[in-house]
Amino acid sequence: MKKALVVSAIASNQGKTLLTMALLNYFKGRVRPFKIGPDFIDPQFHEKVASYPSVNLDSFMMNDSQLKWIFSKYSDRDIAICEGVMGFYDGMDKGSSAYDVAKTLKIPSLLILDASGSYITISAILNGMLNFRDNNTIKAVVLNKVSSKMHYELIKKFIELECEVVEVVGWIEKNLPTISSRHLGLDLEELESCELDSISKDVLKNIDMNLLENLIDVEILRIESYPFKPIVKKDERCVLVKDKNFSFIYHDNIEYLKEIYREVIFVDSTKDEKIPNDADMVIIVGGYVETNESYKRVKDSINFKNSLIKHYQKGKKIYAECAGLIYLGKSIDEKEMSGILDIEFELGTKRERLGYYYGIDYESGEIKKGHAFHYSKIISAPKGDIGLYKSSKKMMKDGGYKKDGVVGTYLHTMWRV
Numbered sequence: 001m002k003k004a005l006v007v008s009a010i011a012s013n014q015g016k017t018l019l020t021m022a023l024l025n026y027f028k029g030r031v032r033p034f035k036i037g038p039d040f041i042d043p044q045f046h047e048k049v050a051s052y053p054s055v056n057l058d059s060f061m062m063n064d065s066q067l068k069w070i071f072s073k074y075s076d077r078d079i080a081i082c083e084g085v086m087g088f089y090d091g092m093d094k095g096s097s098a099y100d101v102a103k104t105l106k107i108p109s110l111l112i113l114d115a116s117g118s119y120i121t122i123s124a125i126l127n128g129m130l131n132f133r134d135n136n137t138i139k140a141v142v143l144n145k146v147s148s149k150m151h152y153e154l155i156k157k158f159i160e161l162e163c164e165v166v167e168v169v170g171w172i173e174k175n176l177p178t179i180s181s182r183h184l185g186l187d188l189e190e191l192e193s194c195e196l197d198s199i200s201k202d203v204l205k206n207i208d209m210n211l212l213e214n215l216i217d218v219e220i221l222r223i224e225s226y227p228f229k230p231i232v233k234k235d236e237r238c239v240l241v242k243d244k245n246f247s248f249i250y251h252d253n254i255e256y257l258k259e260i261y262r263e264v265i266f267v268d269s270t271k272d273e274k275i276p277n278d279a280d281m282v283i284i285v286g287g288y289v290e291t292n293e294s295y296k297r298v299k300d301s302i303n304f305k306n307s308l309i310k311h312y313q314k315g316k317k318i319y320a321e322c323a324g325l326i327y328l329g330k331s332i333d334e335k336e337m338s339g340i341l342d343i344e345f346e347l348g349t350k351r352e353r354l355g356y357y358y359g360i361d362y363e364s365g366e367i368k369k370g371h372a373f374h375y376s377k378i379i380s381a382p383k384g385d386i387g388l389y390k391s392s393k394k395m396m397k398d399g400g401y402k403k404d405g406v407v408g409t410y411l412h413t414m415w416r417v
Contacts, residue, residue, distance in 0.1 A: 002075060004218040006036070006109040006137070008084035008098040010125060015112045015144040015172065017042065020083040022203035024050040025196050030078040034071070036101045037085035038356075038371035038412065040248040040286070046083070049196060053251045057082060057105075060096035060356050061369045061414045064104050065227035070252060071105050072223045080220075082107065089132060094356055099136055108139040108216045116145040116174060119155045123162040130163060139215050142207060143171040152206070167215060170207030177202075228416050235262050236280035243268040245294050246323060248286030248412065256416045257283070267304070270297040274307035281317045282308065284324030286412060290332050290347050290376065298327070298337070305338050312340050317405040322374055325400065325408030332376060341401055341408060344380040352377050359399055359411040370413035372399075 007020045024033055024046060033046035033054035038061070043054035055074040059067050071080075084098030088111065091097035102109045111129065115122055122143070130138055141159065146152045152171040159168050176199075238261040242249060246269065257264045261281070267273045275282055288294040312318060318340070320328050329343035330336070353372040361368045381401065400409030 001217050002078060002080070002220050003213060003216045004075070004080040004082070004105075004107045004220070005212075005216045006082045006084055006098055006102040006107050007112065008088040008102075008109055009112050009114075010129065011087045011090075014114050016083055017045070018203060019110075019112050019142060019144075019172070020046070020081060021049050021196070022200040023081050025200035026204055026209070027079050027081065032074055032077045032080050034074070034080055034082040035085075036082055036098050037091070037096065039085065040250075040412075042083055043251065044247065052077070055252060056250045056414075057101050058096060058371075058414065059100050059104060060091075060094045061371075061417055063227070065223075065225075066417060067101065067104055068221075069223040069227050072220055074252075075220045079216075080107070084109075088129060088136075088138070096356070099133065102137040103135055107137060107218060109137045110140040110142060110169070110212070111138055112142045112144050112172075114145050115143040115151070115155055115171070116147070119151070120158050122155050123158040126159060126163050126166065130165065138166060140167045140169045140212060142169055145174040146171040147174050149206075167211060169212045169215070170204075172203055173206065231259055233262070234260055234280075237261065237263045237265060237276070237278060238281045238283065239265050239267050239275055239279045241267050241269055241282065241284040241324070243270045244287075245270055245289055245297055246285045246287040246327075248322065250412075250414055253415045269301045269304040272301045272303045274303050275311045277310075279311060279316070281319065282311055284318070284320040284327060286322035286324060289323045289327050289337065290335065295335050298335075308338060309340060312404075312406060315405060318407070320406075320408040321412055322372075322410055325410060326376060328406065328408045340406060341403060342382050343378055343401065345376045346379045347376050349375070351375055353410065357399070357411055359409060359413065368411075368413050369417070370411035372410045372412065374410055 007016050009016050024031055028050055031050055032052060033050050034057050035043045035046065035054055036057050038056065038058050043056060046054035055070065057067060057071060062070065085091060089097050089099050092099060113122055126141065130136065143152060143155055156168045238257055240257060265276060267275060289298050326332050326345050327337050328341045329345055330339050332345035333347050352374055357370055357372050359368050359370050399411060400407065
């Protein structure tokens with residue numbers, strides 16, 4: 001018997017990441033982190049805390065059988081902690097909410113509820129969450145931003161009167177001094193391990209961990225049948241460009257590449273590493289190339305740029321997502337890129353896209369599900385030698401470009417699916 005837990009809330013900014021961080025640190029060495037949804041930032045944060053890669057569970061891109069297989073494959077430690085997305089039921093319209101994932105995988109869920117400025121109303125909110133769908137997996141509650149133990153006991157009393165099916169396992173003090181000046185997740189690199197320990201202890205100080213652990217026993221079945229397209233081994237060397245500029249990649253995509261290619265070579269463009277001469281495929285993932293800090297690294301990576309151009313001139317294959325697509329272009333806001341594709345980009349102040357879309361698989365030509373989130377847009381591209389292909393919520397334009405053996409797309413996809 002293993003243990004698994006979905007950490008969710010009624011909305012974003014309720015404390016999911018804070019509690020997830022504390023739990024990952026508490027169970028360090030025994031825990032596999034997971035992230036529900038297509039996010040890239042939280043999994044990097046999870047890995048930093050847990051010292052173990054975080055795996056995305058996305059029930060829009062994957063069907064139920066595929067989701068169960070992925071969870072089974074990567075549940076290789078005693079405990080699985082899965083951070084939810086937005087509110088517990090948000091994304092139900094696309095079948096991709098924390099509720100959907102928890103229900104499909106039969107994982108107990110914990111709600112963290114903001115208790116500031118309230119007490120009886122918390123019971124009404126929780127009742128609404130419990131009764132909205134009777135097949136939900138909500139088993140426990142943690143109260144966040146609690147002003148005192150007396151405040152906690154008052155809220156707990158009414159929850160126990162009104163919501164008998166859940167356990168109130170504890171509370172997190174309002175205005176914890178260890179986190180008051182931190183924006184966890186974005187500034188994690190600045191935190192030392194001792195600070196993570198002290199933050200985790202403060203967060204979990206008033207949470208009954210024995211009670212919580214007793215609530216999260218699960219049976220994770222080994223899935224024998226492979227619910228994806230058959231693995232076709234390529235006798236090729238694949239280069240994966242993965243570094244501070246290009247870091248947006250789902251962990252299973254890395255493992256999938258290792259399964260289909262003879263060899264996968266990691267190249268760090270920010271260290272100006274070269275693409276090997278005998279590489280057959282180069283993959284450049286998403287990230288940042290347009291900020292001042294990241295662009296300085298782009299400018300300084302002359303050997304990387306020249307070796308990539310040489311790879312292209314040999315007629316070899318390149319696949320790039322989002323920031324990778326931008327790097328293949330000529331420029332963004334007059335910041336010079338590689339120039340492999342004759343495309344110019346502009347960075348806007350408003351989002352161009354955020355959400356799930358459909359795209360065209362560059363090898364099979366089949367429609368593929370994915371996610372896009374970007375502020376940039378294409379402002380100049382030739383009509384002739386670069387073929388535009390479309391990705392869609394219902395066929396969005398400028399989803400990506402294909403030229404010779406080069407494919408660039410704004411769409412982030414799970415390559416095994």
